[in-house]
Amino acid sequence: MLKGKMDKSKLPSRHVTEGPQRAPHRSYFYAMGLSEEEIAQPFVGVATCWNEAAPCNISLNRQAQAVKLGVKHANGTPREFTTITVTDGIAMGHEGMRSSLASREAIADTVELTMRGHCYDAIVGLAGCDKSLPGMMMAMVRLNVPSVFIYGGSILPGRLDGKDVTVQDVFEAVGQHQAGNYSDEQLAVLERVACPSAGACGGQFTANTMACVSEAIGLALPNSSGAPAPYESRDQYSVASGEAVMKLLEKGIRARDVVTRKSLENAARVVACTGGSTNAGLHLPAIAHEAGIDFDLFDVCDIFRDTPYFVDLKPGGQFVAKDLYEAGGVPVVLKELRKAGLMHEDCMTATGRSMGEELDLITREADGRVIYPVDAPLTPTGGVVGLKGNLAPEGAIVKVAGIPTQEQSFTGPARIFECEEDAFEAVKKREYEEGEVIVIRNEGPAGGPGMREMLATTAALSGQGMGKKVALITDGRFSGATRGFCVGHVGPEAAHCGPIALLKQGDVITIDAVKGELSVDVSDEELAKRKESWSGPRETIYASGALWKYAQLVGSTRLGAVTHPGAEAEKHVYADI
Numbered sequence: 001m002l003k004g005k006m007d008k009s010k011l012p013s014r015h016v017t018e019g020p021q022r023a024p025h026r027s028y029f030y031a032m033g034l035s036e037e038e039i040a041q042p043f044v045g046v047a048t049c050w051n052e053a054a055p056c057n058i059s060l061n062r063q064a065q066a067v068k069l070g071v072k073h074a075n076g077t078p079r080e081f082t083t084i085t086v087t088d089g090i091a092m093g094h095e096g097m098r099s100s101l102a103s104r105e106a107i108a109d110t111v112e113l114t115m116r117g118h119c120y121d122a123i124v125g126l127a128g129c130d131k132s133l134p135g136m137m138m139a140m141v142r143l144n145v146p147s148v149f150i151y152g153g154s155i156l157p158g159r160l161d162g163k164d165v166t167v168q169d170v171f172e173a174v175g176q177h178q179a180g181n182y183s184d185e186q187l188a189v190l191e192r193v194a195c196p197s198a199g200a201c202g203g204q205f206t207a208n209t210m211a212c213v214s215e216a217i218g219l220a221l222p223n224s225s226g227a228p229a230p231y232e233s234r235d236q237y238s239v240a241s242g243e244a245v246m247k248l249l250e251k252g253i254r255a256r257d258v259v260t261r262k263s264l265e266n267a268a269r270v271v272a273c274t275g276g277s278t279n280a281g282l283h284l285p286a287i288a289h290e291a292g293i294d295f296d297l298f299d300v301c302d303i304f305r306d307t308p309y310f311v312d313l314k315p316g317g318q319f320v321a322k323d324l325y326e327a328g329g330v331p332v333v334l335k336e337l338r339k340a341g342l343m344h345e346d347c348m349t350a351t352g353r354s355m356g357e358e359l360d361l362i363t364r365e366a367d368g369r370v371i372y373p374v375d376a377p378l379t380p381t382g383g384v385v386g387l388k389g390n391l392a393p394e395g396a397i398v399k400v401a402g403i404p405t406q407e408q409s410f411t412g413p414a415r416i417f418e419c420e421e422d423a424f425e426a427v428k429k430r431e432y433e434e435g436e437v438i439v440i441r442n443e444g445p446a447g448g449p450g451m452r453e454m455l456a457t458t459a460a461l462s463g464q465g466m467g468k469k470v471a472l473i474t475d476g477r478f479s480g481a482t483r484g485f486c487v488g489h490v491g492p493e494a495a496h497c498g499p500i501a502l503l504k505q506g507d508v509i510t511i512d513a514v515k516g517e518l519s520v521d522v523s524d525e526e527l528a529k530r531k532e533s534w535s536g537p538r539e540t541i542y543a544s545g546a547l548w549k550y551a552q553l554v555g556s557t558r559l560g561a562v563t564h565p566g567a568e569a570e571k572h573v574y575a576d577i
Contacts, residue, residue: 006249006250008042010576011042011121012120012121012574013043013120013121015577016043016118017043034077041075041077042077042121042249043118043120044071044077044121044123044124044242044245044246044249045079045114045115045120046064046067046071046126046242047114047123047124048081048082048083048125049083049126049127051082053090054087054089054090055197056085056087056089056128056199056207057087057128057129057152059128059152059229060126060127063234064238066234067124067150067238070238070241070242070243070244070246071242071243073243074243074246074247075246076245076246079118083106083114084106084107085103085129085132086100086129088131088453089201092455093455093456097452097453098542099546099547100130101451101477102450102546102547102550103131103135104131104138104286105135105562106135106546107131107132107138107139108135108136108138111123111139111143112139115139115143115145115574120145122147122245122246122249123140123143123245124148124149124242124245125137125148125149126152126238127151128153128199129200130200130210131206133149133151133206134210136149137149137210137214137287138287138290141255141256141567142567142574143575144573145255146248146254146255147219147245147255147258148219148220148241148245149214149220149350150224151207151220152229152234153198153199153225153227153230154202154208154322155195155200155202156196156197156199156202156228157196157322158194158196160190165193166194167194168203170190170191170194171463172459173186173190174187174463175460175462175463175464176463177463197228198229202228202321203313204276204277204314204315205315206277206279206479208313209271209277209280212225212271212330212333213280213284215270215330215331216263216266216270216330216334217258217266217267218259218263218348219255219259220241221240221244222330222349222362224240226324226325226330228322244352245350247351247352248350253348257348258347259293260291260293260347261295262344262347263344264295266355268280268284269307270333270337271300271382271384272303272309272381273307273310273311273377273382274313275382275383275384275399276384277399278399278478278489280300280384281384281386281397282477282489282557284300284560285300286560289562289566289567291567292568293567297557298386298395300386301385301386301397304381304382305381305516307382308377308378308380308382309380309381310336310366310376311333311371311372312369312372313370315401315402315482315483316399316401319370323370324371327366327370327371328364328365328371331358331359331364332362332365332371334362335365336371336374337374339375340375342374343356379400379401379405383399383400384399385397385408385513385516388516390522391473391490391499391520392490392500392518394498394557394558395489395491395558396473396488396489396490397487397489398486398513399478399482402483405514408485409510409511410485410510410511411509412435412436412508413435413506414503414504414507414508414509415432415439416439416441416504416505417439417440417441419443419538420443420454420457423454423457424457427457428460432470434466435469435470437470437472437473437509438457438473439473439509440474440476441474441500442537443475443477444476444491444493444494445550445561446495446496446551446554447493447494447540448476449542449548451476452476453478453482454472454488455478455479458483458486462483462484467483467484471511472484472486473487473488473490473518474488475488475489475490475493475494475498485511489557489558490518492556494538495538496537502527502531503520504530507521507522508521
């Protein structure tokens with residue numbers, strides 16, 4: 001591309017740089033030190049979720065500077081901006097968690113508004129923590145401009161007593177501490193060594209799951225999600241991503257050319273085979289919604305059902321993201337999926353080449369330690385399973401990675417709690433019995449509001465050694481770090497008078513992840529009677545502000561808990577405006 005010579009007659013930035021009437025706008029660019037040549041070039045938004053909330057996002061600022069170098073090398077003009085993020089590790093276990101899922105929508109909305117307001121032509125988006133990854137990808141697909149995604153990288157594992165430790169171990173140690181099996185002194189040591197660097201949680205929790213998705217769906221450069229955040233090699237991927245977005249711009253390859261039904265199926269495969277976070281069951285439908293593609297929780301779970309689980313990552317397995325990177329990363333995983341005929345190879349990627357062409361370049365093979373061969377998997381079906389039944393007509397989801405098949409069913413009486421705090425207090429005091437199904441309701445997207453994660457409660461159960469002796473269901477979510485037999489996303493949620501709202505103490509609940517069933521031993525007639533006498537949604541303290549607004553707008557969990565009509569209703573595409 002000749003410097004400053006790209007035709008901008010069809011690019012959004014023409015509205016702020018071209019013609020005599022834009023002289024005032026150009027004066028602003030000169031004020032910031034841009035040259036005439038730079039003003040004439042395409043403008044690339046470099047969006048980050050950088051903040052000082054947590055280690056997940058702290059290195060994004062550095063990586064953004066490298067992206068800008070890449071854009072400049074390829075004769076583009078980078079314009080850096082930031083958006084919010086809510087970091088789940090900090091928000092976990094208290095009222096702050098209500099802000100987490102709502103932040104995904106705020107990220108997508110604010111990136112959209114910034115791009116629209118300043119007429120940027122393309123975007124490179126950097127994200128580090130759970131909701132910021134799908135939020136950034138949703139914005140890319142909504143805007144439908146040339147787009148490249150970059151994960152900020154995972155945290156390095158801590159070391160204690162010769163073993164790798166992660167923040168998951170700290171959450172579970174709290175449960176052991178409550179049970180009297182872990183001292184104040186031990187906890188003080190663990191909390192100081194568990195998180196030794198910048199980066200997002202190291203296990204296959206939501207951040208790393210969605211980072212793997214970014215490669216499989218084609219929005220990120222191959223292997224770009226693998227290197228831990230402190231590694232300087234991340235900067236090379238950042239430079240390459242800046243150069244790549246300019247190639248996409250030149251070729252006219254946009255986000256919706258990359259994100260298709262087939263690429264969403266590829267993404268669901270990588271979640272299943274790595275034992276990824278159940279939150280992908282929310283985020284993949286939400287990304288699809290931005291492209292006007294009908295791809296809901298049931299579609300995701302259909303793919304999970306026939307995908308082998310062959311990557312041994314925490315929390316169900318042994319290893320962390322750094323180990324996966326050293327074993328060859330996501331490209332080797334995708335190559336194994338291809339051997340089983342489980343990849344759509346004709347999908348476009350951020351390189352401008354097809355997925356099949358990219359996989360042809362991968363020479364490494366499964367190491368048999370972190371990445372098992374696809375024909376010798378850990379289990380023949382995916383690490384995440386969808387459930388349906390009279391207790392979940394709109395579905396539910398459970399992570400079974402690391403749970404033996406014979407332990408993937410559970411029947412027991414309901415022990416009901418109206419919110420997470422009540423459940424956590426009861427678990428702390430051991431006010432539950434072995435064999436029960438703990439029910440936490442009123443924690444859905446609208447009813448919470450915010451669809452909180454239940455890691456504090458599930459980690460406390462694991463820490464008490466009760467993870468296999470009880471089951472737990474909720475209309476809320478689970479952290480990707482959750483393990484044990486824990487069912488989330490039960491829909492419809494209690495606030496919408498789903499069956500979970502009608503349960504009574506002692507109702508016998510059956511969870512069967514092998515058959516895909518979530519049911520209660522109550523007749524349809526009895527459920528109908530209970531519905532007639534239902535007193536309505538539980539009142540919350542959120543009667544104004546962002547969470548009130550979110551609760552009014554948010555839709556079904558099955559469809560991704562989205563807050564606007566999506567591409568099906570749009571009357572224009574931003575990139576063509």
